[in-house]
Amino acid sequence: MKRAYALLGGPHSVWPADLKEQLKKALQKQDLIFASDRGCLYLQELGIKADLAVGDFDSLKSNELKIVEKNSADIRYSHPVKDLTDSEQLFRVAFEDYQVDQLKVFGATGGRLDHFLVNLFTFVHEPLKRFCQQVEFIDQQNIIDFYLPGRHVLKTNRGYSYVGLGNLTGIKNFQITGARYELKDYSSEVPTLFSSNEFIKDQPIQIAFEEGIAIAIFTKDKNRFANLN
Amino acid sequence: MKRAYALLGGPHSVWPADLKEQLKKALQKQDLIFASDRGCLYLQELGIKADLAVGDFDSLKSNELKIVEKNSADIRYSHPVKDLTDSEQLFRVAFEDYQVDQLKVFGATGGRLDHFLVNLFTFVHEPLKRFCQQVEFIDQQNIIDFYLPGRHVLKTNRGYSYVGLGNLTGIKNFQITGARYELKDYSSEVPTLFSSNEFIKDQPIQIAFEEGIAIAIFTKDKNRFANLN
Numbered sequence: 296m297k298r299a300y301a302l303l304g305g306p307h308s309v310w311p312a313d314l315k316e317q318l319k320k321a322l323q324k325q326d327l328i329f330a331s332d333r334g335c336l337y338l339q340e341l342g343i344k345a346d347l348a349v350g351d352f353d354s355l356k357s358n359e360l361k362i363v364e365k366n367s368a369d370i371r372y373s374h375p376v377k378d379l380t381d382s383e384q385l386f387r388v389a390f391e392d393y394q395v396d397q398l399k400v401f402g403a404t405g406g407r408l409d410h411f412l413v414n415l416f417t418f419v420h421e422p423l424k425r426f427c428q429q430v431e432f433i434d435q436q437n438i439i440d441f442y443l444p445g446r447h448v449l450k451t452n453r454g455y456s457y458v459g460l461g462n463l464t465g466i467k468n469f470q471i472t473g474a475r476y477e478l479k480d481y482s483s484e485v486p487t488l489f490s491s492n493e494f495i496k497d498q499p500i501q502i503a504f505e506e507g508i509a510i511a512i513f514t515k516d517k518n519r520f521a522n523l524n
Numbered sequence: 525m526k527r528a529y530a531l532l533g534g535p536h537s538v539w540p541a542d543l544k545e546q547l548k549k550a551l552q553k554q555d556l557i558f559a560s561d562r563g564c565l566y567l568q569e570l571g572i573k574a575d576l577a578v579g580d581f582d583s584l585k586s587n588e589l590k591i592v593e594k595n596s597a598d599i600r601y602s603h604p605v606k607d608l609t610d611s612e613q614l615f616r617v618a619f620e621d622y623q624v625d626q627l628k629v630f631g632a633t634g635g636r637l638d639h640f641l642v643n644l645f646t647f648v649h650e651p652l653k654r655f656c657q658q659v660e661f662i663d664q665q666n667i668i669d670f671y672l673p674g675r676h677v678l679k680t681n682r683g684y685s686y687v688g689l690g691n692l693t694g695i696k697n698f699q700i701t702g703a704r705y706e707l708k709d710y711s712s713e714v715p716t717l718f719s720s721n722e723f724i725k726d727q728p729i730q731i732a733f734e735e736g737i738a739i740a741i742f743t744k745d746k747n748r749f750a751n752l753n
Contacts, residue, residue, distance in 0.1 A: 308537075335670065356538070380719055404637065408666045409719040409741040411690025416690070437637045459638025460533045462732070464714040485648040485693040485737075488714060490609055490638040508714075512638040517535065 298326040299346075299373040299395040302402050303382050305415070308403035309434045315341050317325040327389040327419040329389055331381040334402050335363040343462045347393070349373060376433075382410070383417050397429050404434045415439070419463050419508045427508060438513040449511055459512035460500075461488035466507035475514035528575075528624040531631050532611050532643065535561035538663045540682035544570050559617055560610040563631050564592040569619040576622070578602060595735045612640075613647050619655040644668070647694050648699040649735045654738060667742040675732040678740060681723045688741035689729075690717035695736035703729040717741075 300321050311317065318341065330338045335354070337475040338345050339362050347368035351374065352360050364370060373384050381429060382403065389395050403414040418427040427441035437455060441463075452458060460471055460478075463486050471478040475493040494500060502509060502510050532742065547557060547570065558576040559567045565584070567574050568591050571706050577596035580603065581589050593599060611632070612667050618624050632643040647656040647670050658668035663672055667682060670692075680685060689707075692715050702705040704722040717739075723729060731738060 331715070360695065405634070406746060407667055407686075407688075407719075407741075407743045408633065408663075408668065409686065409690075409717060409743050412690065412715075412717040413719045417626050418714045418716050420712075420716065434637075436635055437635065448544075457636075457638065459641065461638075461641065483649075486641075486645045488638060488641040488645050490636075490642045495693065512636075512641070514636045517635060 297394065297396045299322070299329055299393065299398050300326060301329040301331070301385055301389065301398055301400045302338055303331050303339075303385070303410075304431055305402035305404055305410065305434075305495065306406040307337060307402075309436075310401055311433060311435055315343075315403055318343050318432065324405055327393065327395065329385055329398075329502040330367075331347045331385040339363065339366040344368065347371070347385070347388060348390060350381045361433060380410075380413050380417075382414050383423070386430070387416060387425075389499060390423065390429070391482035395429070400430060400432045400462070401434070403432045404437065411458065415521070420497070424508065435505075436515055436517055440511045440513075442502065442504075442506055442509040446501065447509075449500040449502065451497070451499075453513050453514045456512040457493055457514050458500065459488055459490045460492055460502060460506050460509065462486055462504070462509050464507040466478065466509065467505040469507075470502065472501045472503075473498050487495075526557055526625045527553070528618055528622065528627050529555060529556040529728075530560070530614055530618065530629045531563035531567055531625055532560050532614070532629060532631055532639075533544075533566075534631035534639060534663075535635040536566060536631075538665075539630055540662060540664055543630055547572050556624065557623065558614055558627075559606055560614040562579065564596065566631070568592065568595040573597065576600070576617060578617060579610045606700070609639075609642050609646075611643050612652070615646060615652055615655075615659070617660070619652065625658060627659045628664070629659060629661045633663045633666065644692065653737070657691075663680045665744055665746055669740045669742075671731065671738040671740070673734050673736065675730065676738075678723075678729040678731065680726070680728075682742050684742040684744045686722055686743050687716055687729065688719045688743060689706060689721055689738065691733070691736050691737040691738050691739075693740065696734040698733040698736075698738065699731065701730045701732075702727050 304515045314520050327346045330345045331349040335348040345367040347369045366411040432439040469481040556575045559574045560578040564577040574596040576598045578600045661668040694713040696711050698710040
């Protein structure tokens with residue numbers, strides 16, 4: 296089982312609080328550490344060397360680029376006028392060149408929503424679609440998993456209160472069983488998200504569908520109270 | 525022209541910094557102010573009365589619910605076990621009952637990604653699809669606009685550095701002209717996002733497509749530097 300972690304350029308304000316510890320543990324287990332774009336600089340600031348750095352780096356100053364180059368075992372320079380974003384290129388290198396079995400992605404969410412949606416929608420397109428079940432996007436409040444057609448068992452809520460289930464593409468005969476809110480033979484030609492579903496005690500949730508790409512978003516509320524003044 | 529503003533339950537950390545001022549000005553012009561879920565409490569904290577409050581309010585304490593009831597001219601209670609989320613119900617009441625021409629939505633992004641995707645995908649489904657060009661999601665770094673098939677002119681970058689363009693559904697013959705990165709007759713059966721496009725000086729960007737729903741995300745970077753220690 297070849298495991299890898301990727302840090303993209305999204306804002307650190309929505310990273311899991313223990314990301315540094317997660318990455319340090321990953322290093323001890325000799326899991327791979329990848330980064331793209333500003334994520335490469337963030338890694339260096341966290342004191343962690345990258346096995347792979349991907350980016351056009353055009354937003355970095357020359358001294359920042361030198362730091363990235365010194366901190367990374369393998370660097371892939373992407374072209375500024377390009378078909379692939381830095382994160383898409385990272386995903387392709389991870390699955391096609393490094394042939395990782397599992398990729399946990401941080402920094403894919405928050406901040407710029409065009410970046411988030413590129414990351415999300417990349418896995419409904421070829422050639423990355425076939426790898427979608429091996430990738431996971433993780434931030435402070437959410438874990439996003441992807442599913443290919445078939446039957447899937449979601450065993451626990453993984454410490455999150457809710458699970459949003461839906462389809463990123465058209466879908467055929469989507470079923471949700473064992474959850475607080477069940478769904479029977481739902482078909483749609485466009486994306487849909489059913490938010491705030493819940494596990495019933497320790498019972499697993501099962502989903503099944505015939506065509507398309509489904510996602511599960513394990514999620515939780517954060518600050519209940521705000522001081523707006 | 526009937527204008528309305530809606531505050532949903534998303535985290536205030538990603539609101540535009542001047543949201544309070546925007547809402548105060550809206551009040552002076554007698555634009556309508558709507559809120560759903562925790563957004564109702566946020567409004568009250570901002571010292572602004574709601575013309576409409578929508579929610580099941582099951583996450584509120586009884587004293588919080590009393591505050592919301594006192595602060596709102598029109599309250600619609602949604603059912604906790606429901607087909608529509610609070611925000612979907614707000615959108616329907618806004619367009620169908622209040623017949624607003626333009627709805628600016630805050631608190632639709634950030635935090636829980638199941639909530640964000642429900643808000644985003646609602647406008648590719650009936651019955652709200654036909655109103656998609658009248659709604660706009662706004663946060664600190666992004667404005668999201670929706671488009672029905674046809675030809676559309678995006679006149680300026682609205683003060684944002686980049687514009688992400690894409691399709692939330694399958695799309696046919698999608699074209700982007702006048703932008704830094706052009707696109708010719710792109711068709712896809714699944715969602716796609718082309719991030720980080722740019723306006724060339726004062727030249728407008730034109731998009732055109734035959735089927736589906738397109739989006740534009742006007743967007744900008746935030747903090748370039750981080751102190752992660």
